[in-house]
Amino acid sequence: MKVFSSPVRDFFMKTVVLATLSLGISLSAGCMSGASSVLSRHADFQQRKEVSKLNKEIALASGSLPQNQDEQMPERSGYRLAGGDVIDISVFQVDELSKKVRVASDGYIMLPLLGEIQVEGMTTRQLQDYLAKELGGKYLQDPHVSVFIAEFRSHQVSVLGAVNKPSIYKIRKPMTVLEMLSMAGGLTENSGTRVYVRRTVIVPGKKKKRRAESLILDLRELVKNPDPRINIVLHGGDTVHVPEAGVVFVEGAVKKPGSYQMKGEMTVLKAITMAGGSLYAAKEHGIQVFRETAQGQKVLEVDVDKVRERKGEDIVLQDGDIIVVKANALKKGLAGFFKGISGVFSIGHSI
Template sequence: MNKYFKWLTFFTGLLLSSAIALADENLGAGDLVRILVYGNPDLTLETRIDASGYISYPLIGQVEIGGHTAKDAESKITTALRQGGFIKQPNVNVFLLESRSKLTSIIGKVNKPGRYPVTHKTTLLDMIAEAGGVAAGGSSLVTVISGSDKKTFDLSRLVNENSNQQIPLLNGGETVYVPTNEVVVGGEVNQPGKYSISDNIRSIADFIVSAGGTNANAADTILYTTSSGGAEVTKSIDIAALMSNNPQAGQNAMIVKPGDKIYVPKAPMVYIYGEVQRPGSYRIEKNMTLMQALAQGGGPSVRGTQRGIKVYRTDDKGSVSKITPALTEMVRPNDVLYVEESLF
């Protein structure tokens, strides 16, 4: 009867523990373990591994099991019990009840971001499913950070390939980041807003087109902001080259990443007043001269003269100076051209 009771106690402990015996995974600080010694219920212990990797076990005191597998921990406790003369042939089992040393953080556009225990080798797809899946607006491009190593995986390709061997495994300690799937397009476009990356919309040119193209006030360049090495980097890109079909231009093939920003600034303007046919503000075209700017305003009126053209120019400090430049000089942004009245 006593022997039956011991067996019953032993297997009942196994069933209640819901633990997983790990043969090839290391235990770590913060892990909750259960230790059972067959035939010795007084030696059953449920404890956490301390920050130094040790536990305090009855009869034998401090035992280092952090950094060792459950099988190694069983061997160390067995040896200590036998060499200490406490039990001649101890049968020790170590089970992991809760892993804190193997938590993987899931952040970004998932439905349940947080830290999740990895008690056995888990695929990236399984871990994202554990976090409730990718949320609305989330990208299929997922970044996995493990120490100094950073890799990006396309979830849609992992699913379509249907090959478990190519799906990355998580061992714990990683950070999984699911970014937004959207790219912001703003400035002088016809339909500014957020647009999602898809198989058909991946390049800068694609997003400019999706936003309805540039409007009449748009500059000749766009500002493209992306992240590189954890810092934002902004590049100025010529729109003509961007939309060119010439493969040598290369700009139209630039592929955006989730979270990137595309901004089309307003074109620089020149202001023409005085004795001109059509006074007003005009867009400065590339390499425009003062003569060309004056032509935009219809040229001098019958009372005006080209000899009486003055330019009010603002410098970087905000100071305004009045100059009489040659008509072949390039116009600068925010120049004010004033055509004086002819005296004769």
Template sequence: MTALLVLSASLPSMAQNVSDYRLGAGDDIRIQVFQNPDLAVETRVPDTGVISYPLIGKVNIGGLSVTAAQKAIADALQQGKFVKNPQVTITLGQIRGSQVSVLGQVNRPGRFPLENYSARPSDMLAAAGGVTPTGDDVAIVIGVRNGKEFRETIDIPGLFITMDPTKQITLQDGDTIYVNRAPVFYIYGEAQRPGPYRIERGMTIMQALAQGGGPTPRGSETRLRLTRKNAKGVVEDITPKLTDPIQSDDVIYVRESLF
């Protein structure tokens, strides 16, 4: 068994996300009891979630957190008077029972297994083939933590540019990653390449105009009209500056030159 990650019931200082991991069908685990080598067991959690353990027989650990499963085994050993004050350690091997859904603007949307307890959003986005050209720079992760709904917004480029693991969350079984369609603007009139375009971060009107190939020989970059919805949803006609930022769903009309 490779890349084993240990959490002992007697070591509360270990990473909390390991203790919170819920065991599922297909997970490979190693169970050990301190100073009782004969009680060391390597097994795989079956579909029923019930494993067979020496002395105490069948124990249902499916769906339990690592901490809760350790306690269930320790309690059974103590109640049966097999071990006095047992210190049970469960080591996670390969995780097969847990899955994360990756949806939206990715190349291969679907459900993907968590290969280990510390899987991160960058791992799952890579498994889904990455974000499509029309995908946003932001992903939303939703799930449940400590019995409460969980929602986190993630900067996708930041995951790969900084590669700082402390800036990534640890995914859990049942989490969903959703990548929305990127915001777009529209350009028409006397533009070389009219049509919709993806908005890049910090994009200005001048850069948006360049995306459309700039004005035609008949057009003028000084005679632009911008149609935009304000905060109240009312459509306004604006004469923009080239240095103004572009916003989602803006429509730029390139008018003809006066000369």
């Protein structure tokens, strides 16, 4: 029987140990990779299942709509008047003040006694209340005024992102977010669960002020809650964008507010940098992150000033997080930020 010398024996044993360890690590990595692949496929399946359910709900919500846009459409309380609309004004028992008028391209109408009135940006209810107040204060006792839209102007709404038929749609009646998503063929399989609406709102008043507004709507709330404050009526020029899954939203006092695809580990500071950085008016010590959890909504705060100085901790973001950078009241900034009801975020900017 041949006996190896001590150095040879030691080398042989080391080789055997290393080979065994290498095999163990390979098997472990293979198991981890397999588990990761299974989890990834399960997440993809759950994503497709949720989108399929949302598409069914969108179709149900829009199923009662007439297919022909020329058919008479009931008035929508959230619709705001614009140039080209024809409105029917009726003052009870005063035929001389009851008439049908078209809103001029500059947003004004002409009425007996009251003269020229800027109505662009008003809802019919707001105009109704305004006329009753003006007539009651000067000419009539407790006037009963009714305002209806006789004819809607044609306008364009863009539906973009993860929908089956992204396009600029020309519509001739007020339509809600769900109705426009249905018109765009519903959501694609890789769609996220939030909708991003950008619009310019005209503030009623003597001075024709405009305000840029961003709305982030939760599709899950949208399909189960008929509240018109969530399923909003769209205006001409509105853009509806459905981001793909795996995005975060950056809003408020940043240079390029919007939705951003998550690439690797995304933090608050990285997201703000992708949004072009903070504006001069930004309050970087109180940045908020709104996150949906199984227990409800959670609000986190980050002091980006301290993060930059390496004196504070940043937050690793999750899919669907909303980062809001508020503005210093002493500096030029936002017209307002609010979360009025569940499922809706609204950020307004004076322009």
